[in-house]
Amino acid sequence: MNIRGAITVYEADFHMNNCVFKDIYSDFDGGGFFISQTNGFIVENTNIYNITARRGVCKNNNGGFLYVTATSDKNSHAILRNIKHIGSGIENIIDFTMNGVISCVDGYASLEVENYYGEKFYTISSEGSAFVGSGDAKITIRNLELTKVTGGYSYGSGLLLTTYNPIVNGVTFNLNNCTMTNIIQYSDFASSLFTWVDKGSFTINNCNVKNAKGTKSHIHYQGNESKVTFNNVIFDSISSNFPVNLINLDSPENNSFLHLNNVKISKVSSPGVLFRNNVSLLKINGGQFENIHTCMLKNTCVNYEVGPAIGITENFGKTYISNSKFINIYGGNFYI
CATH class of the missing domain: 2.160.20 (Pectate Lyase C-like)
Structure with missing residues (x-):
């Protein structure tokens, strides 16, 4: 013992x-x-x-x-x-x-x-x-x-x-x-x-x-x-000094999944990507993403890097988005 x-x-x-x-x-x-x-x-x-x-x-x-x-x-x-x-x-x-x-x-x-x-x-x-x-x-x-x-x-x-x-x-x-x-x-x-x-x-x-x-x-x-x-999860007023994938589904296994139902992310001041899906299954339903990467608008970004503003899906990952709103998203490409 x-x-x-x-x-x-x-x-x-x-x-x-x-x-x-x-x-x-x-x-x-x-x-x-x-x-x-x-x-x-x-x-x-x-x-x-x-x-x-x-x-x-x-x-x-x-x-x-x-x-x-x-x-x-x-x-x-x-x-x-x-x-x-x-x-x-x-x-x-x-x-x-x-x-x-x-x-x-x-x-x-x-x-x-x-x-x-x-x-x-x-x-x-x-x-x-x-x-x-x-x-x-x-x-x-x-x-x-x-x-x-x-x-x-x-x-x-x-x-x-x-x-x-x-x-x-x-x-x-x-x-x-x-x-x-x-x-x-x-x-x-x-x-x-x-x-x-x-x-x-x-x-x-x-x-x-x-x-x-x-x-x-x-x-x-x-x-x-x-x-x-x-x-029904809300993230409000978020920042990172270095650009990151805010939601990072990084599993190497294709039987992994992330379901975001009625998730709201707002007032993200820093640059980066809203979500990344590597290999796995990502489903977003009823999401609201608003005022994202506002440092781009104000020209106050620190450690800025060029990249998509909203999402990345790679390596045969599957991403499905429905009934969602993207409002005031600044910087980079929309989606890759």
């Missing part, structure tokens, strides 16, 4: 209700909890202030509040309900690394989250994802609000979600109702302001992302055998 986190729960049940965590620091996985092979774990109606895990095995650095793991022959199911989480990480400390600020879910473990509010998550030297999933983990979230979230100098991560190292099927992720505001991705490497996913199944419904800026940041990136659906 590994002893990590402020509280370790191994092959046991645990229930916490109406409590306060304040000023807790762990040098390993799980700033608050390290959970392994535990099917009865619930934390609810709890406030968290300034809780941090500095390093670990999850994406190398991890589980700011909760780390949960399980092997194939054991269950580990955790529930977080009615949580207020203010402060994780250490602001302006360059060598400080943390990822999975809310939780890292590893192996065959599962996590259920309902009514979670978080703010002031600082990660300067690592990914800073709110959630990290690895292996064949399962994550289900209902009602999530995050503000003032930063990510740091690392390649291949999303500020909401990062997944990696699939075992068989990869991570299963379902999110219903979320708001993310005032988020920053500092990485000079390719990264994402929202989601960066490997093999798995991902569904996101009814989310609003506003005031998001990065250095070299997609909105969404997916690779491997990934199956992703966004329903």
Whole structure:
């Protein structure tokens, strides 16, 4: 058994209700909890202030509040309900690394989250994802609000979600109702302001992302055998210092897909391409894309490069667009 986190729960049940965590620091996985092979774990109606895990095995650095793991022959199911989480990480400390600020879910473990509010998550030297999933983990979230979230100098991560190292099927992720505001991705490497996913199944419904800026940041990136659906998702006021493909369907597998249903992207100040589809299937229905690449209009673009303004489909990829609006799109070619 590994002893990590402020509280370790191994092959046991645990229930916490109406409590306060304040000023807790762990040098390993799980700033608050390290959970392994535990099917009865619930934390609810709890406030968290300034809780941090500095390093670990999850994406190398991890589980700011909760780390949960399980092997194939054991269950580990955790529930977080009615949580207020203010402060994780250490602001302006360059060598400080943390990822999975809310939780890292590893192996065959599962996590259920309902009514979670978080703010002031600082990660300067690592990914800073709110959630990290690895292996064949399962994550289900209902009602999530995050503000003032930063990510740091690392390649291949999303500020909401990062997944990696699939075992068989990869991570299963379902999110219903979320708001993310005032988020920053500092990485000079390719990264994402929202989601960066490997093999798995991902569904996101009814989310609003506003005031998001990065250095070299997609909105969404997916690779491997990934199956992703966004329903009723809004991205408003987005910028990247370097031109990128905002929606990058980069999977080398032709059985991957991205479905964008009633997705709105508006007020994108930086240059680049709205979406790129390599090999896979991209379906856009009921989309609205408005005021895109406005730096071209104002002649304020930084690191400009010539290219299409709206989309690229290549390597036998299939793209279908229906019932959608493109309004005030500036710069480059329309579509390649």
